[in-house]
Amino acid sequence: MADKDYYKILGVEKGAAKDEIKKAYKKLAMKYHPDRAPEDKKKEYEEEFKEISEAASVLSDDKKRQQYDQFGSSAFSGGAGGAGGGAGFEGFDYSDIMSQFRSGTFGNFDEMFEQIFSGSGRGGKGGGGRGRRRGADLLYETKITLKDVATGTDRTIELNKLEHCPDCQGKGALHFEDCHHCHGSGSIKQTHRTPFGIFQQVGPCPYCHGRGELGQDKCSACGGEGLIRQRKKIEVTIPAGVEEGMRLRIPGEGEVSSQGSQSGDLYVVVHILPHEYFQRKGNDIHLTVPISFTQAVIGDEIEVPTLTGTGKAKLKIPAGTQSETIFRMKEKGLPLIDYSRETGDQMVKVRIEVPAKLSKKQLELIRQLQEEKPSKSFFEKIFG
Ligand SMILES: [Zn+2]
Ligand SMILES: [Zn+2]
Numbered sequence: 001m002a003d004k005d006y007y008k009i010l011g012v013e014k015g016a017a018k019d020e021i022k023k024a025y026k027k028l029a030m031k032y033h034p035d036r037a038p039e040d041k042k043k044e045y046e047e048e049f050k051e052i053s054e055a056a057s058v059l060s061d062d063k064k065r066q067q068y069d070q071f072g073s074s075a076f077s078g079g080a081g082g083a084g085g086g087a088g089f090e091g092f093d094y095s096d097i098m099s100q101f102r103s104g105t106f107g108n109f110d111e112m113f114e115q116i117f118s119g120s121g122r123g124g125k126g127g128g129g130r131g132r133r134r135g136a137d138l139l140y141e142t143k144i145t146l147k148d149v150a151t152g153t154d155r156t157i158e159l160n161k162l163e164h165c166p167d168c169q170g171k172g173a174l175h176f177e178d179c180h181h182c183h184g185s186g187s188i189k190q191t192h193r194t195p196f197g198i199f200q201q202v203g204p205c206p207y208c209h210g211r212g213e214l215g216q217d218k219c220s221a222c223g224g225e226g227l228i229r230q231r232k233k234i235e236v237t238i239p240a241g242v243e244e245g246m247r248l249r250i251p252g253e254g255e256v257s258s259q260g261s262q263s264g265d266l267y268v269v270v271h272i273l274p275h276e277y278f279q280r281k282g283n284d285i286h287l288t289v290p291i292s293f294t295q296a297v298i299g300d301e302i303e304v305p306t307l308t309g310t311g312k313a314k315l316k317i318p319a320g321t322q323s324e325t326i327f328r329m330k331e332k333g334l335p336l337i338d339y340s341r342e343t344g345d346q347m348v349k350v351r352i353e354v355p356a357k358l359s360k361k362q363l364e365l366i367r368q369l370q371e372e373k374p375s376k377s378f379f380e381k382i383f384g
Contacts, residue, residue: 005073010052012059135255140266144270144273145275146285151240152237152239155236158231159232160232163228164228172219174219175216176216179214181207227256242337285334288348290350309332317350331343
């Protein structure tokens with residue numbers, strides 16, 4: 001893999017500060033956001049977006065940046081490129097960002113920056129200091145068939161996850177009284193003494209977490225936690241053209257948090273089951289079908305199964321077709337997940353079947369054919 005100049009890609013100096021990198025990335029990401037691509041330039045925008053995201057994720061991480069300065073981008077290369085290909089380098093899951101905008105959940109730039117610039121993604125150090133913890137993200141793996149890939153599918157998934165306790169609505173208690181620290185206002189005045197003078201600041205009351213009231217008992221259903229583990233069914237729409245290993249993000253369907261802050265997200269990883277007859281290569285479908293010797297010789301029109309449409313399509317076999325010939329059935333393959341390019345094709349390989357059992361009459365006809373010795377010239381050529 002050729003070495004990439006991440007600084008050049010983002011248009012910044014080699015010694016650029018993190019803020020400059022962030023700014024440069026934001027500007028470029030706005031420009032090349034795949035949603036803004038003109039119809040005929042979707043692929044280029046996608047590639048560009050991928051490139052700048054990769055550059056930003058490396059340069060915004062001190063450790064990776066140092067590695068990059070020392071060894072170049074090959075220090076991070078791994079997976080092959082290609083449409084929607086997985087993470088090419090450590091720690092940055094590009095496919096996640098791709099699936100976000102593809103599934104329509106993408107669009108919150110600030111959240112995306114947070115994801116890229118926080119280094120290790122969400123959870124960890126992100127959001128620290130505010131005292132409010134976001135609910136945990138959940139991961140769910142699901143298997144679908146190739147037919148599902150062709151049409152897209154809806155799945156009901158069942159999760160056992162933390163939810164707000166229905167008895168106390170997540171408050172942890174059933175009876176409340178005004179918080180005596182903040183007198184029920186939920187906020188508290190704090191005085192800071194600094195060399196520049198005394199400052200007063202109003203912030204949320206730390207005793208009642210800004211609620212203005214304090215529980216007088218513990219909810220027995222949840223033991224005062226406000227949270228309870230429950231089975232929950234969630235409808236997930238898996239788009240047509242989805243690729244193996246792709247992660248779909250369902251915002252807010254992760255676990256809730258006890259402080260009543262934002263819920264986590266649910267990630268659904270899609271796995272595609274192999275098909276007995278159809279094989280996927282990119283968005284093309286490969287299939288082998290048998291034809292008879294006579295069909296190959298005099299030609300025919302046959303019906304070939306497909307994954308899309310009515311489930312079958314007509315294919316013309318021209319006279320004199322050789323075994324193993326591959327015919328291309330245009331746009332009978334899989335749709336692309338973001339519809340940015342044409343639908344794939346179905347490649348049909350025909351295999352001439354040699355009959356094992358023949359009637360007397362058939363055998364006689366074949367014998368007559370043999371007497372014609374149609375391929376004699378071939379042997380004459382070889383043996384001289
Ligand atoms: Zn209070
Ligand atoms: Zn409760």
